[in-house]
Amino acid sequence: MNSPRVVVIGGGVIGLSIAFHLAEAGVDTTLLERGSLGSGASRATADVVRSYFAGNPVSSALAVRSLDAYHAFPSRPGTDLPLRQVGYLVLFTEPEQVSAFEADLPDQRAAGVDVGLISAEEAREHNPLIGDAPLLAAAYSPQAYISDTTAIVTAYARAAERAGARLRTGCAVTGIEPRAGRVRTPDGDLTADAIICAAGAWSASLVRCAGVDLPLTDPIEQELLTTDPLPPNTPDIPVTLHAASGLLVRLRGERLLIGMGYPGPDRQAWRRGVAEQLAATYPSLAGVALHTAVTGLRDASPDKTAFIGHQPGPPAFLYATGFSGHGLCNAPAAGELVRDLYLDQDPGFDVTALAMSPRRTG
Known part of the structure; x- marks a missing residue:
């Protein structure tokens, strides 16, 4: 296998958004998905994108930013989306x-x-x-709009590949060694400057391997x-x-x-x-x-707000998980935030609200 700069684990709408935004920024990116693209939580959505999440202004802010991105899909990444x-x-x-x-x-x-x-x-x-x-x-x-999750997944996947990302399906991650930047798969190991966990319901064990204590529920x-x-x-x-x-x-x-x-x-x-x-x-x-x-x-977090964070490296470990059913509404913003954290850029968002803290343990 190649040695990319970044390995993204998870081929749902979150992982694909991350892969697209990184590849678009010129980052050598490989995405690994255990099944087919969009086969996890991204398969079981109501195809609704909305901005209002009651009692959860952080998710709402991510969704407002994401809605702007969905409206701009015809120009970036370049696909007309149904938005009724x-x-x-x-x-x-x-x-x-x-x-x-x-x-x-x-x-x-x-x-x-x-x-x-x-x-x-x-x-x-x-x-x-x-x-x-x-x-x-x-x-x-x-x-609030009716859209098409499959169309969004497909658009991000095609745009990521056009930008140079490699998307490997049917490639389960069997373990990670974050300090070595190593990702283990049945097809061989990859080493990278950064590992990004966007594995949805399968995230808990991966973030634990990286020493990140997130109170994720069981799938x-x-x-x-x-x-x-x-x-x-x-x-x-x-x-x-x-x-x-x-x-x-x-x-x-x-x-x-x-x-x-x-x-x-x-x-x-x-x-x-x-x-x-x-x-x-x-x-x-x-x-x-x-x-x-x-x-x-x-996947789910105690307060139904995503965990998005960064352990600096090299090798670095980043995560975007715990979306609690808000993934489709938050995906464009999540991809932008993870890209900016990796590149050490200002994300234009208070990412500390997405970090682990005592108030978020429920």
Whole structure:
């Protein structure tokens, strides 16, 4: 194998963004992916890019920066992306949820998020499927779009290769020796000036090998469900989150795509809970059949904010992990930040907010 300057571990949307931004900057880069590109958490997304993450202005700031990059995709990296603006609606049924939103709002605005509090009546105008169950108010952000995760993964991969990066699929990393800059694979070892971990659900053991103590959870299996075809007159709706239950829905073609937390060990009980919450929030959909749309493993951090950091070298060790389902919304910014950390450039972002600290252990 060659001896690149940088080895990126992980071929999801985060790793590919990093590989693209490094290669574009002239850095000799090799990316290693154990399966196919985009086969981990990047496979199990709702194809939504948005800027508002309630109670998490750091993720929101990353997402605002990333949305700007997605809008600029036709010129850089040079691919037209589908971006259908639908908005993002969060339904509040408890006074505490409204209070928390109002307390969080100044930080969200400071992060660049366009979001505001609207009435229950306005929420039902945005989403006519909402039933008559008690609803106090809602948050609404127009900055939410339906895109295509596969198209984003493919665009980053092609652009990275055009810029000179080597992308090796079916190449699992069996171990790393960060102090030696060595990455072990079944096809042989690589040595590099820097190792970058963007391995998603498989990151925990790798960062531990580098002596980085991140409180990453065990890999979590995400499942998204879909309905049978809905009636032809079903109205278009925003991406809508029921704050109390975590029920998230959006239209995908003639069906509804649905997420609600994680299945856990009792998948049937979880599905029953999803069906019950769906019927309570959207009575016209009571009894609709639910089917698995997609599953995938996801990484997570205690506060649902990514860990992005740097141990200087040479050899250096960098990491971008723990995105907790926000990876698609954060990927362009994550690639830029890791590039700038590696090149010792000003990232234009307070990266200390993404570092490990006692307040982030949950």
